[in-house]
Amino acid sequence: MKIVVIGGSGHIGSFLVPRLVNAGHEVANISRGIRQAYTDTPEWQQVRQVTADREQEDRDGTFGDRIVELGADVVIDLVCFTLDSATALVNRLRGEVGHLLHCGSIWRYGASMKLPIAEGSDSAAAPTDEYGIQKRAIARMLQEETASGGLATTSLHPGHIVGPGWQPIGPLGNLDPSVWETISAGRLLQVPGSGTELMHHVHADDLAQAFEKAVQRREAAAGEDFNIVAPTALTVRGYVGIAASWFAKEPRLEPVSWEEFRRVSAPGHADTSWSHLSRNHCFSIEKAKSLLGYAPRYEPEQAVRESIEWLIDHKQLSVGNLATS
Structure with missing residues (x-):
């Protein structure tokens, strides 16, 4: 498939992009062009690099057009932080792209109430900081989009991302x-x-694994949200x-x-x-293990x-x- 990764030069993309290339996908990476990936592997030579200022293009209303022009089957958005930005992208990609995957955060949850915290449960209080509030709102919007028959979407919510670099x-x-x-x-x-x-915590490569598996299992992943963390806290x-x-x-x-x-x-x-x-x-990963086959390598x-x-x-x-x- 042709996959566009938005923000693929950061913590997650440094591990995800080589995985996608090795799986045989054609990959384009959209970044601001100010940072190299943390991993210097041969796979990056096969990646199309696209430079874009998302914040500015969101303001101009042109970012979604840029993505559509790349003709992707799958879009993986690693750097979306507001509901407005996420909604604009969904509206433009609807009917144009087969699957949109969004990187959320465990900070969509507030303080724990019961442990482990599972998706869709009452195990945590509502978030109180703006970052967490926005991530929760994005995840809900994506689920509603798919449930209503629109774009197939999936949100993955990592713990504290760890890795070399x-x-x-x-x-x-x-x-x-x-x-x-x-x-x-x-x-x-x-x-x-x-x-x-x-x-x-979660190792960046385990998170990359989860994204790769969600791409592979679109039918199981569509309309779902997943906690992606290490096996233990x-x-x-x-x-x-x-x-x-x-x-x-x-x-x-x-x-x-x-x-x-x-x-x-x-x-x-x-x-x-x-x-x-x-x-x-402390989070449950049973849903990701069951539906995606997520199998984290790192404690x-x-x-x-x-x-x-x-x-x-x-x-x-x-x-x-x-x-x-």
Whole structure:
């Protein structure tokens, strides 16, 4: 098939685009042209690169026309963040494209109520941040579109995406590199809350696998939404303990109040931690396994370690030596 990937040079597309090429598809990647993919593989030589400023073309009302002109059978949208943008694309692609796949987010869910959180259940509160509100609205619109006999659509909702080439969400639910320095040195780490809060990661290649399977199983995927995460979730204290073992250290944690944590944290890091940890997320992947055949290869700690090893190898993280696996 001819597949257009919107935003294919980022975290997900770096793994997805080569998968699609290897599966025999003709692939075009639409990006702003300001970043290379994280994976430098031969498959990229077979990909048609299209440069476009989506935000500007959305404002001009021309972005959907650009996609239609490429004559795709399937469109995979990895960088849509507002209901208006998603709706405009659906309206233009209706009757022109066989299948539209959208990358959502687990932040379409608010704080957990029951665990694991399953699609279509009452397991989580409503989102309170604008990003999550928009992602939830997009997923609902796509389901209604397909249910009404319109465009075949599918939305996939990843956890905290991890992979070589970028910082993972760390044990405190933020991107503070000093957390890794503290753990690797065996120093005391101040942890907000109880340490039992959950985070649910996913390796970028497992997410790419899910998109590929949704393309392959259009009939099963059409009109559906899926949680796409690792087989298990990490608690804060479990994450710290696993990470400490990578450096042959014992974990040293000191629980502190959120007020104290905000006082000692660098600006912004505490807010990011609260955004992740207050949700306390753990998700079911049974629907994706059943309908798509989703079979994640990575446990969350394996995905994170791969990311940390890449950062160390590329001199982007100053920590102690990793112990042998």
